[in-house]
Amino acid sequence: MAIESENEKIVKEFLRAVENKLPFWLRNNKKEVEEILEELQNHIWDKATEIAGKREVTEKELTQAIQQMGEPEEIAKEYKRRGKPKVYVTEELFPLYTRVLIITLVAQFFLNVIGAFFNIGTGVAGRRFFSGLTISATITIILITLLFVYLSLEGYYPEDLQTLSSRLPTLFQKKQTSTEKTSTDKAKRELTSIEEEPKVKILSESSTNVKPVSRVEKQPTIPQSNEIKEKPKRVVRYREYSGKQTISNGIFELFVGIAMMILVFLPVFEFISQPTYYPLNWWLFAYGGTIVTTGIIKILKSIIGRIVRPQQGLMFLKVFPIAVKIPLLLVLLQSVLGFGPYTTQVLNVFELLVEKLNVLFDFNWTFDPNIGLTVLKVIVYFHIVVNSLKIFSEFIGILRLEFQGFPIREKEIIEYR
Amino acid sequence: MLKKVRTFREEALIAKEHYRTYVEGFESELLRGISTVTILQIIQQHPQTGLYGYQIIKTLESETKNLLIVEEGTIYPLLRKMEKDGVLKSEKKEIDGRIRKYYQLTAEGQKLLNHMTGFFSRLLEAMAPLMEYKITLPKDKYIYCPNCANKIKLDEITKFCDVCGLYIEDLK
Known part of the structure; x- marks a missing residue:
């Protein structure tokens, strides 16, 4: 019994190593992972039994069988082999890549328009707009391309990034759903692509003088067990890990944060840092930094997958950038640790906004600092409450992981055995 | 290896x-x-x-x-x-x-395999003079689609190639 458990431990260790190396999109599907590991496990035992011959399987045979399986990295790498290369981003991810790129560039265009709006009347609005757009667009293209190259290398398909896709406007979404909606469509797409391989040029030949022969079916060459027992189909409740949205959220937050950190230092947003209006750009930079940090932690969480302790560690780490946001928000209203308050600076930006609207649309609005302060207070307190709840939810998440395992949802499926 | x-x-x-x-x-x-x-x-x-x-x-x-x-x-x-x-x-x-x-x-898998084996066989045959070996394809049992190299059984009741749809009746 003791030997058996030791043997099982060796196999389980190998299987765990393979599981940990699997790409996130696959690890996310618990049922599929179980099937993969079950197949590998059976193979190891078959091989070990063959090596042992008539003897009982020992640690030695199992280790030998595992060695012949290959390295866990190599096995996992094979599962990442998905998608057809198109430049460096796979053909499957290319539509999503272009959509993300277009949407981000459009968003940056409008952000720069907003920035230019504050520069009206300075004589440099146009120049600052174009320089801002060029710099931010270049950085965005580089970052998004690098990210999609990585996702292509890891074998991701658009459906593995469902949340990211769902965040995109419906106009762009439709295109994707028409080509990627079902696995049958994917299979058809693959089959078509195989058929579309370059044609072979073969000279026509005369085969008119050959006679048809009868069909000969080859007999099985290896023994088959007669004891095949088939179980009837049954409905089982299946627990599925629901952490798929983490990577999409992480990518989304990463872009938002980076955009925030870059844009505030571009000439088009210079009004934020001008002495007249006090330097708010560093505040925005710090806030963008916290968003980038949570984005990176979320991406790391998705890469690590279903390993309890590192997940808990990252969840704990995630609390810090969220917690930093609270004093950052408070500093807009009052002094925190000698910094701030930045109330006047924000109200000045509000005033500038009203001023520019009056110029542009010929309004006759008067800026009321009391209304401005109320608006600012609502924004600040609302975000403080939201971030406090986020911190609370992270701690609950850590405890839930400890006592209940991974966040999973149950669904019924029909299992054929 | x-x-x-x-x-x-x-x-x-x-x-x-x-x-x-x-x-x-x-x-x-x-x-x-x-x-x-x-x-x-x-x-x-x-x-x-x-x-x-x-x-x-x-x-x-x-x-x-x-x-x-x-x-x-x-x-x-x-x-x-x-x-x-x-x-x-x-x-x-x-x-x-x-x-x-x-x-x-699957049924599609079978068709794809016919194509793959046909392509592979024709490739080996084409390479034979370069590699200094001889290869004889079983042309008494199969025909190879001139368009896509699909391997088709001669006794199969089909007028068109399963893979590329070429009319092959005349080749039999």
């Missing part, structure tokens, strides 16, 4: 890491496609019962006299991919307390 080949002398070509890696890379690329065709061919030979991963590897070893050996762990990702692509279908059966996944060709 060179991966498993020992080096006996220091001046041997593959004693140098650069050349060993080069040849290993070449073999690996070449074997990837060949393994797919061979595995499908083995599965095709058992249309009723299907085969599970370990049986496929053992058959592959015995049929190719241990020359074509796939890294054992890498066959399962390949089978899974082919299943996802609709080339294979699988069925779980319990034997001696262990659940096995038996793989069989």
Whole structure:
């Protein structure tokens, strides 16, 4: 019994190593992972039994069988082999890549328009707009391309990034759903692509003088067990890990944060840092930094997958950038640790906004600092409450992981055995 | 495969890491496609019962006299991919307390295999003069589509190539 458990431990260790190396999109599907590991496990035992011959399987045979399986990295790498290369981003991810790129560039265009709006009347609005757009667009293209190259290398398909896709406007979404909606469509797409391989040029030949022969079916060459027992189909409740949205959220937050950190230092947003209006750009930079940090932690969480302790560690780490946001928000209203308050600076930006609207649309609005302060207070307190709840939810998440395992949802499926 | 080949002398070509890696890379690329065709061919030979991963590897070893050996762990990702692509279908059966996944060709998989074997056969035939070997294709049993190299049984009742749709009745 003791030997058996030791043997099982060796196999389980190998299987765990393979599981940990699997790409996130696959690890996310618990049922599929179980099937993969079950197949590998059976193979190891078959091989070990063959090596042992008539003897009982020992640690030695199992280790030998595992060695012949290959390295866990190599096995996992094979599962990442998905998608057809198109430049460096796979053909499957290319539509999503272009959509993300277009949407981000459009968003940056409008952000720069907003920035230019504050520069009206300075004589440099146009120049600052174009320089801002060029710099931010270049950085965005580089970052998004690098990210999609990585996702292509890891074998991701658009459906593995469902949340990211769902965040995109419906106009762009439709295109994707028409080509990627079902696995049958994917299979058809693959089959078509195989058929579309370059044609072979073969000279026509005369085969008119050959006679048809009868069909000969080859007999099985290896023994088959007669004891095949088939179980009837049954409905089982299946627990599925629901952490798929983490990577999409992480990518989304990463872009938002980076955009925030870059844009505030571009000439088009210079009004934020001008002495007249006090330097708010560093505040925005710090806030963008916290968003980038949570984005990176979320991406790391998705890469690590279903390993309890590192997940808990990252969840704990995630609390810090969220917690930093609270004093950052408070500093807009009052002094925190000698910094701030930045109330006047924000109200000045509000005033500038009203001023520019009056110029542009010929309004006759008067800026009321009391209304401005109320608006600012609502924004600040609302975000403080939201971030406090986020911190609370992270701690609950850590405890839930400890006592209940991974966040999973149950669904019924029909299992054929 | 060179991966498993020992080096006996220091001046041997593959004693140098650069050349060993080069040849290993070449073999690996070449074997990837060949393994797919061979595995499908083995599965095709058992249309009723299907085969599970370990049986496929053992058959592959015995049929190719241990020359074509796939890294054992890498066959399962390949089978899974082919299943996802609709080339294979699988069925779980319990034997001696262990659940096995038996793989069989789908109807589309069968057509694709015909095309792959046809293409591969014609390729070997075309390369023969260059490589100084002789190859005789069983043209008394099959015709090879002039457009896509699909391998079609002569006694098959079909007027068109399954893969590219070319009219082939005149070729029979």
